[in-house]
Amino acid sequence: MALRAFLITIIVALVAAPAAVATDYMVGDNSGWTLGVNYTAWAEGKDFRVGDTIMFMYKPGVHNVMKVNGSDFQKCASSNATAVPRTTGNDVIPLVTPGKRWYICTIGEHCSKGMKLVITVSAAEGPSPAPSSATSAATGAEVSAFRSCVWVLAAMAAYKMIMA
Numbered sequence: 001m002a003l004r005a006f007l008i009t010i011i012v013a014l015v016a017a018p019a020a021v022a023t024d025y026m027v028g029d030n031s032g033w034t035l036g037v038n039y040t041a042w043a044e045g046k047d048f049r050v051g052d053t054i055m056f057m058y059k060p061g062v063h064n065v066m067k068v069n070g071s072d073f074q075k076c077a078s079s080n081a082t083a084v085p086r087t088t089g090n091d092v093i094p095l096v097t098p099g100k101r102w103y104i105c106t107i108g109e110h111c112s113k114g115m116k117l118v119i120t121v122s123a124a125e126g127p128s129p130a131p132s133s134a135t136s137a138a139t140g141a142e143v144s145a146f147r148s149c150v151w152v153l154a155a156m157a158a159y160k161m162i163m164a
Contacts, residue, residue: 022049022051022052022053023049023052023053024052024053024054024055025046025048025052025053025054025055026054026055026057027039027042027054027055027056027057027103027117028042028057029042032056032057032058033056033057033058033063033065033105033115034058034063034115035110035113035114035115036114037114037115038114039114039115039116039117040118042117043117043118043119046119047122048095048119048120048121048122049095049121049122049123049124050095050096050097050098050121050122050123050124051094051095051124052094052095052121053092053093053094053095054092054093054095054119055090055091055092055093056086056090056091056093056103057089057090058089059089060087060088060089061087062107063089063105063107063110063115064085064086064087064105064106064107065085065086065087065091065093065103065104065105066078066083066085066086066103066104066105066106067083067093067101067102067103068080068083068102068103068104069102070100070102070118072102072104073102073104073116073118076104076111076112076116077106077111078104078106085106095121097121098121098122098123099120099121100118100119100120100121101118101119101120101121102116102117102118103116103117103118104116104117
């Protein structure tokens with residue numbers, strides 16, 4: 001009976017494991033969301049996926065975060081009169097659907113001075129985009145090997161439980 005409970009626990013953990021590979025990105029890394037950071041360079045090479053989150057960290061009242069469309073991004077202004085910027089200074093945004101996302105700071109001239117971010121979110125499963133370097137190629141192989149291992153272990157645990 002204890003073995004069966006142990007195996008059920010392993011199966012549940014293995015099924016939940018793919019969710020554990022989601023990534024939390026702090027926009028701007030240690031600099032956060034502020035003036036003087038090249039957010040295009042920061043986003044380059046990152047593989048944003050559905051299930052990941054992006055976190056905008058900044059001093060409230062000094063900056064904000066507004067989700068906009070592509071043309072508003074280029075103009076550094078929101079054409080959506082009902083849109084409200086995020087202002088907490090600790091804004092966590094889950095990436096729930098694939099596609100492009102545009103974010104700007106609407107305070108003063110901050111956007112025109114570079115406080116804007118565009119990312120492309122890929123589907124959570126399926127083929128990954130071509131890696132941009134040998135390092136990202138190795139990381140992709142590790143994730144693929146990890147997922148394969150998870151499924152093999154889950155199958156073995158299910159077999160063991162059925163045969164017990």
